[in-house]
Amino acid sequence: xxxxxxxxxxxxxxxxxxDIDTRIGARIRAERESRGWSLTDLxxxxxxxxxxxxxxxxxxxxxxxxxxxxxSGAFGLSMSTLLARAEMAGGNLxxxxxxxxxxxxxxxxxxxxxxxxxxMPLDLVxxxxxxxxxxxMPASAYAFIQQLIWVLDGSLVFDEGDVRHELQAGDxxxxxxxADCVFKNTGQVPCTYAVAVLRSG
Numbered sequence: 001x002x003x004x005x006x007x008x009x010x011x012x013x014x015x016x017x018x019d020i021d022t023r024i025g026a027r028i029r030a031e032r033e034s035r036g037w038s039l040t041d042l043x044x045x046x047x048x049x050x051x052x053x054x055x056x057x058x059x060x061x062x063x064x065x066x067x068x069x070x071x072s073g074a075f076g077l078s079m080s081t082l083l084a085r086a087e088m089a090g091g092n093l094x095x096x097x098x099x100x101x102x103x104x105x106x107x108x109x110x111x112x113x114x115x116x117x118x119x120m121p122l123d124l125v126x127x128x129x130x131x132x133x134x135x136x137m138p139a140s141a142y143a144f145i146q147q148l149i150w151v152l153d154g155s156l157v158f159d160e161g162d163v164r165h166e167l168q169a170g171d172x173x174x175x176x177x178x179a180d181c182v183f184k185n186t187g188q189v190p191c192t193y194a195v196a197v198l199r200s201g
Contacts (some may be wrong), residue, residue, distance in 0.1 A: 018100065020086075022059035024068075027086035031075050035134040045074035046140075058125025062105040064137045065135045079125035084113060092116055107133040109183075114194075121199040128184075128192045129156070134184040142178040146198040151174045156189030157184040167193075 032042045039057075043050040048070055056071075063071070065079075071080040083102060094116040102111045108130045115124035120197035129135065149158065150172040158165045161179030177179075185191045 011190050013176065020082055022119065024056045024083070024086045025059040027082065028053075031077070031082070031085075032057075035075070040110040042071070042074060045175040047138075060085050064106040065104040065109055065111075066106075066137060068077075069137040069141035073143060074136060076144050078123065078145045078197050078199055079124055079141055080113070080195075081199065083111070084117055084123065092118070107135055109133065122127060123195075123197040123199070125190065125195045125197065126152075127184040127195060128190050129183060130190050131185055131188050134182055136180070136182045139178040139180050142175065142181070144199065147175045150194040150196070151173070152192045152194055154189050155187045156191045157186050158182070159184065167175055186187075 028042075032039070035184070037045075039050050039053050044051045046053070048067060052067070053071075056063045056067070058162050068082065069081050072079045075082065083100070084145065092113070100113045102110070102113075104111075110128040112126040112128075113123070114126050117121065149156070149167070151167045153169055155169070156167045158167060158173065159182040160175060162175075165173055167173060
């Protein structure tokens with residue numbers, strides 16, 4: 001079974017990847033149409049192909065973390081906000097078994113939305129990056145946010161533009177100005193880290 005065929009836990013139940021792909025695709029289309037953009041407009045703003053945007057909106061293709069970063073940046077949203085709008089219900093309490101989980105089909109990167117949906121400009125996310133994998137993210141994904149990375153288990157190499165940070169369990173990094181970044185797990189075991197995202201608006 002491939003990663004894109006695996007099951008994702010969603011709101012305490014199992015949900016096929018095609019279902020979450022459809023929800024994400026519908027959210028991306030809604031964000032695009034609310035701005036009056038064509039498929040070509042979004043593709044140009046995100047620096048991706050029009051065909052790829054079309055496939056993602058239709059739920060025909062599982063978006064990678066890198067692609068979602070580019071699309072959310074084009075919308076002026078954090079990736080956390082974009083996914084939360086696609087995934088989450090309301091309520092002040094979000095129990096662990098109900099926290100939405102999304103898996104990157106390319107790397108197996110697992111993203112858990114920890115914080116409940118609210119009007120607070122803060123998102124809290126838990127990420128598990130498998131051993132030997134890396135996830136690049138464009139500078140546009142960080143243009144509208146401030147972010148902290150707190151390593152909970154394992155080790156993480158984080159390339160922030162031309163600067164490399166080697167983080168161990170317990171280390172916490174405040175990201176600087178927007179830059180192309182790469183999250184890397186060069187170790188032999190999965191790395192789990194928390195991301196606190198403060199939105200500017």
